[in-house]
Amino acid sequence: MKKLIRPLIGLIQRSFQQAAQPVPFVGTQPFIISKHRNIMALYDLSPEIGSQHFIASTATIIGDVELASQCVVWYGAVLRGDLNGIRILNRVIIGERSVLHTAASLPNGMPAVLSIGNNVMVQNDCTLYSCTIGDNCFIGYRSIILEGAKLEDGAVLAPGTVVPPGRLIPSNQLWAGNPAQYVRDVEEKDLNQLSYVIGNQFGIAREHDYEYLPYNSAYLQKENSPEDSNPELVATLRQYEDWEEGQVKL
Numbered sequence: 001m002k003k004l005i006r007p008l009i010g011l012i013q014r015s016f017q018q019a020a021q022p023v024p025f026v027g028t029q030p031f032i033i034s035k036h037r038n039i040m041a042l043y044d045l046s047p048e049i050g051s052q053h054f055i056a057s058t059a060t061i062i063g064d065v066e067l068a069s070q071c072v073v074w075y076g077a078v079l080r081g082d083l084n085g086i087r088i089l090n091r092v093i094i095g096e097r098s099v100l101h102t103a104a105s106l107p108n109g110m111p112a113v114l115s116i117g118n119n120v121m122v123q124n125d126c127t128l129y130s131c132t133i134g135d136n137c138f139i140g141y142r143s144i145i146l147e148g149a150k151l152e153d154g155a156v157l158a159p160g161t162v163v164p165p166g167r168l169i170p171s172n173q174l175w176a177g178n179p180a181q182y183v184r185d186v187e188e189k190d191l192n193q194l195s196y197v198i199g200n201q202f203g204i205a206r207e208h209d210y211e212y213l214p215y216n217s218a219y220l221q222k223e224n225s226p227e228d229s230n231p232e233l234v235a236t237l238r239q240y241e242d243w244e245e246g247q248v249k250l
Helices: 003-021 189-212 229-246
Strands: 059-066 076-089 093-096 099-101 114-116 120-122 125-127 173-176 183-187
Touching: 093 189, 114 125, 120 189
Parallel strands: 059 076, 076 099, 076 114, 093 120, 099 125
Antiparallel strands: 173 183
16 A cells, blocks of 8 residues: 555655746746735835825835825835835835835934925935935935935935935035035026926836836827728728628628
8 A cells, every 4th residue: 555655645746846836938938927016014004105106016115105196116116114104295206226214213312204305306226214305305326315314405416425314405405425515506407407307207107107007008109090090981891891702691
């Protein structure tokens, strides 16, 4: 009996092992199973997301995070509200691979919540850590803003800027360097350029959002076919074609 059971057990084990392996190809195209969840609750904390937003498929929003309306979170960005909350108002763009996270507490006793105001652009590869960002701010590529720092309304950070803990960046000023230092006041042409960049990002996000629909936006570029321009005529012609082929009996 044992001689019969052991081969059967081995066959069953091999079957389960083969079934657990990922399928590398289906036909000629790679078949990849992704377990990524871009919006995820943590403990009893769930993200709250407003309307008219675009959250990329590889972005990650975890825990106590609040996004108001018209926000864009690009690919690879991480918003992690685990130790404290993240509060983001309207028309905010979070660039690719940027990380927003929080501390448990601040040395000065102030709340360690990360807050971002209205109409803010955070470019790619930035790190924001329990800081406060005012309205109409622009944060350049690879900038780092550490805990307790504050950007007042209209502040601008050049790419690669590092804002030390507790530093205050006054309103309508351009700062750069590591550590951040004052460069000059923000001019009207700078504000116009920043508004153009932010508006352009929203337009691109809208195009990406269209591609996640059941049918993509290719039909918008397609010229009207005869079926679109005169469907009744096309249906009549097809009826005569079917009659000539003997498919329709009069």
